[in-house]
Every structure is written in structure tokens, then in C-alpha cells.
Amino acid sequence: MSVVRCTIGRMPIPATVDEAVLVSRTGVRLTRSTTFRFTLDVNQAQHRALLAHAGAARLAFNHQLARVRANLDQRAAERSYGLAEGQLTPALSWSKVALINHMNAWKDGRDASAPVNPDGTRGLAWRGEISADVFECASVNAAQALKNWADSRQGTRAGKAAGFPRFKSRHKTAPAFRLRAKYTEGAASPVRPTGPRAIRFPKLGELHVRESTKQLRRMYDSGRFHAYAASFRFERGRWIVAVTGVAADFHHARRDIRDRHQATVGVDLGVKVLAVIADEHGRVLAAVEGVKALQHAQARLKLANQAFARTKRDSAGRRKAARRLGRVHARVAHLRRNLLHELSAAIAKGHAAVVIEDLNAAGMVSNRMLARVVSDASFGELRRQIEYKTAWYGTTLTIADRWYPSSKTCSGCGQVKTDLTLTDRVYTCPDCGLAIDRDVNAAINLARYTGPATAAPPLPAAA
Ligand SMILES: [Zn+2]
Structure with missing residues (x-):
């Protein structure tokens, strides 16, 4: 069966979403991209965990930019000494895959440039406390920002011209991060409502929300909604989460126009x-x-x-x-x-x-x-x-x-x-x-x- 990827307005279902996800466990096709937003009600420990995730996302993004910037500067310097193109330090790839692979090797201590801890171990010591997907999503963001800049320089970017991406400052950027709900066949979604005012997330566990999860819960329980990502943002003193996913078409009764006002x-x-x-x-x-x-x-x-x-x-x-x-x-x-x-x-x-x-x-x-x-x-x-x-x-x-x-x-x-x-x-x-x-x-x-x-x-x- 072929699955049609639906694009409604400016909300295309990302190509990275697994095809299997687009058919619910009850066999309903999920074709509608939709987002549920909630305000989180967190305690001090949860607030610190969320801040740590946002910090990791910022660190990963900045690390990728710094690495690419250093490589570009190195090559520019070598050129200024009169080195031929073939003799320059090789250019770094900033494709999404290349950045994700580097990030995993770097934070896990397998890369030569990985940080060294006081006890001699390599890699980010605290990486286990953060959902690995945060590093990946931040790397994907960096890859996209670099692509926007490269496309602008070559004149192939459709939108507004973009400069070299800016480093994210701890003070000037609102703490934010995104993680995907990685789906395992037959298992419950890692992002799912767990109560009238509670949602479970990978690594962060169950978090309380201020709004009712009734609609999300009903759709999730009947297999008519599947979350593929959650974006967190700390703004005006509160954490907001946007749960993005794919949903089934409305029940045909709700799409029936016969009971409505017939005249245009x-x-x-x-x-x-x-x-x-x-x-x-x-x-x-x-x-x-x-x-x-x-x-x-x-x-x-x-x-x-x-x-x-x-x-x-x-x-x-x-x-x-x-x-x-x-x-x-x-x-x-x-x-x-x-x-x-x-x-x-x-x-x-x-x-x-x-x-x-x-x-x-x-x-x-x-x-x-x-x-x-x-x-x-x-x-x-x-x-x-x-x-x-x-x-x-x-x-x-x-x-x-x-x-x-x-x-x-x-x-x-x-x-x-x-x-x-x-x-x-x-x-x-x-x-x-x-x-x-x-x-x-x-x-x-x-x-x-x-x-x-x-x-x-x-x-x-x-x-
Ligand atoms: Zn008249």
C-alpha cells in the first residue's frame, strides 16, 4: 500500500517520519499533521532537567558551528599562504548525517577531538542524563542553518538571504530543545498522554501540564494520533511544549456537508x-x-x-x-x-x-x-x-x-x-x-x- 504524504498549508509531514508510523495500530491511515500545545507545570528538579536539555542542545549547535567555522578559517589561511586547492586541509561536510555522526562520536568519546574528563574518560560525562535525540536534533538544526547560509552565498536559496549562523548565547537565546518520539513497532509511543493532565516524554519522564489532555488522550487511545516530536521552550517564566504528530482524517460524519448551510x-x-x-x-x-x-x-x-x-x-x-x-x-x-x-x-x-x-x-x-x-x-x-x-x-x-x-x-x-x-x-x-x-x-x-x-x-x- 502506498502512503501519500500530506501537505496541508505549510505543515508537511517531515520525510524523516517512518512510513510505518503513518498507519495507526488500528489500521487507520494518519494523514493529517497536527500539533498540541501545553504549558508545563514542573517542579524544581524537572525545571533543572529541562534546562540541562536546552543547554545540551545549545552546546551541540554551537559545537557544530565552531567546528565548521574553524575549518573554513583554516582553509582560508592556507589559501592566503599560497597553498594549492589540493593541498588544503580537507573541507568538512556539514550534511545532516555527517554532523549527527560527528556529534555521536564526539559526545561518546570516540572522536579524537572529544573532551577529556578529569578521571581520564572521554566524551561528555553527563551525556547519559540527556535524551540522545536532543544532540541529534540540534545537529540537524545546525546543518539546516549552514545550508541556508551556503545556499544564500550561491544564490540558490529561495527565501531571505541568510548569513553565517549565529552562535546561541546562554543569555540572549530562550532555552529550547526538540526531541523526536522514536517509534518501535508494537511498543507504546515514547511521547504519550498518561493522565488528565500528564504527558510522558523520553528521559524526562511524566510531566504535568496545565491544560486538559482529553482530546490528545482520546485520539491517542483510539490509535488516531501518533506523536513524532516534542519541542520545548522556556518563555515568559514557563515551559511550553508542542507535541507534533500525525492524525487520522476527521470521522466522515464530521466531514459530511449535507447537514450544513447549503448556499455558498x-x-x-x-x-x-x-x-x-x-x-x-x-x-x-x-x-x-x-x-x-x-x-x-x-x-x-x-x-x-x-x-x-x-x-x-x-x-x-x-x-x-x-x-x-x-x-x-x-x-x-x-x-x-x-x-x-x-x-x-x-x-x-x-x-x-x-x-x-x-x-x-x-x-x-x-x-x-x-x-x-x-x-x-x-x-x-x-x-x-x-x-x-x-x-x-x-x-x-x-x-x-x-x-x-x-x-x-x-x-x-x-x-x-x-x-x-x-x-x-x-x-x-x-x-x-x-x-x-x-x-x-x-x-x-x-x-x-x-x-x-x-x-x-x-x-x-x-x-
Ligand atoms: Zn444598487
Whole structure:
């Protein structure tokens, strides 16, 4: 049986994930890449263990960079003495495999350059306390960063040009590390929920989380989710873990569009409210608001910022203000994340077919509700979420092309008004006399869009 690797939005299932993992123990194909995030509740010993893992990841990353840098410098120096290319110190490979092999030999004491301990043994004395995968993942990160730099120099990099990777500083880089859940046929996953608020990880053991693991547990127990990695990050005084894995398609009942609103709906990101959902017959189905909590938190963030700015350097007051600022920052970040997920879920569920505007173009209109409460960059994230969630729920998605005049067209008679400004909250048609809320008017027009369609990538059919 061939297994299709699914790419939804920008979340491809990594090629390193074992093919066997993509079929659950109950025979269900796992095709959907998904992530569960939790805040960890750790004791002092666990906090130290997590910090040690992050320290090991930083050490491994920096060691790889230093080694490659030294080799490059050596060769540059030799060239400056006039040595021929063939006589230079051989260049080091920085492929992922080469870096992983070197790291294992170095930390285990098999490499000539391995550290020597006071008792004469070789290798990192404390390596046994750290999950070996942390060293491997950090080496893979270093290989990727070096590749980005090399590709930029040769002009073959598609994205933004990257310089030589920076060394990670203990003080300036947030402690973070990643480990993979290495899967053994027939055995329980090394990353798995073990209680209502507990998850087990390799080497770290069972850790408590603040959020309920109910959804993760249900999917794991029924064989519909398999974790392949866990990324840990210490930010704003707390450890966050993202458990990434592959999941089965939603149950076909949840992908059934027959019980939903059948008429095509348009979604306009509103000026007055977050989004308006209306159908082609002019019925308004929803006006999504839900920004009050976020606006309130943003006001508190401003106050916390001001309070912090008034404190003196190195004072107890500054430390206290910094803690408060961190807490408010975290709350704003969580509310923003929630808002985008709630909005994209509201759009994807409950409709058979949805038309949205081209969000790359929409991002340019700065005085919309969404741009005001979230950020301009969120339009791309919102589009990504809408694309993969409509695919999950079996909803047809159409993206109107950016020149479609959804705001300027009269949904009553079809006339296009060219002098509409953003301050016109009500669309008034000079031809047919229609007076309608501008956001509702735009949503209706989107629902009626018949131009060239850009459909989201379909999910692979179930086996
Ligand atoms: Zn009209």
C-alpha cells in the first residue's frame, strides 16, 4: 500500500517520519499533521532537567558551528599562504548525517577531538542524563542553518538571504530543545498522554501540564494520533511544549456537508466587526466579534509597559514590573492565537462552500478590525488556517482574486461604485437606493463570486 504524504498549508509531514508510523495500530491511515500545545507545570528538579536539555542542545549547535567555522578559517589561511586547492586541509561536510555522526562520536568519546574528563574518560560525562535525540536534533538544526547560509552565498536559496549562523548565547537565546518520539513497532509511543493532565516524554519522564489532555488522550487511545516530536521552550517564566504528530482524517460524519448551510457563503473581514459571514441570497449567518478580551488585555499591556518604563535599572521594582509585563504579554499572545483559531474554525465548520477574499491583498487595508487587534502578519496565518481547516472539514474553499470589487459592488443591483471610502460604514446605492452595512454587502458579493477559483489542496482519499 502506498502512503501519500500530506501537505496541508505549510505543515508537511517531515520525510524523516517512518512510513510505518503513518498507519495507526488500528489500521487507520494518519494523514493529517497536527500539533498540541501545553504549558508545563514542573517542579524544581524537572525545571533543572529541562534546562540541562536546552543547554545540551545549545552546546551541540554551537559545537557544530565552531567546528565548521574553524575549518573554513583554516582553509582560508592556507589559501592566503599560497597553498594549492589540493593541498588544503580537507573541507568538512556539514550534511545532516555527517554532523549527527560527528556529534555521536564526539559526545561518546570516540572522536579524537572529544573532551577529556578529569578521571581520564572521554566524551561528555553527563551525556547519559540527556535524551540522545536532543544532540541529534540540534545537529540537524545546525546543518539546516549552514545550508541556508551556503545556499544564500550561491544564490540558490529561495527565501531571505541568510548569513553565517549565529552562535546561541546562554543569555540572549530562550532555552529550547526538540526531541523526536522514536517509534518501535508494537511498543507504546515514547511521547504519550498518561493522565488528565500528564504527558510522558523520553528521559524526562511524566510531566504535568496545565491544560486538559482529553482530546490528545482520546485520539491517542483510539490509535488516531501518533506523536513524532516534542519541542520545548522556556518563555515568559514557563515551559511550553508542542507535541507534533500525525492524525487520522476527521470521522466522515464530521466531514459530511449535507447537514450544513447549503448556499455558498462569503466571508468578509469586517471594518466594524472581525468577520461577517453571509450567503449568496443575502442572509447574514454570523458576525464574528470576540475581540473584547483581547482589547482589554492590550490596554493592560500598555499600562504594564508604562509601569516598567518608570522603574529604575536593577531595582526590585523593575523585576516585579518585568514579571507583570511578561504575564500580560503571554496573555495577549494566547488571546491572539485563540482569536485566529476561533475565526478560522467558524469559517470552516458549518458551511458547504466558502468564498474568502485574497488575504494577501486584504492585509494591506490597515484599519480593519482584524489588523487593529492582531497584526498585519496574521493575515497569512489566518489564510493558512482556513486552508487546512476547510480541507479537514471537507468544505469547498474559493479565494476571490484580488481585483474582485466585493466592497464596491451593490449586492442589490450589481452596480460598481468607484468612490467608496473606508469611512462609509453603510453602502448606499445611487441606482437602486439600497442602503446596507458595508461589511454585509461585501460578504454577500463574495458569496456570489464566480471568477477564477483557487481551491485549497484536497485531502488524500481515505483507504
Ligand atoms: Zn444598487
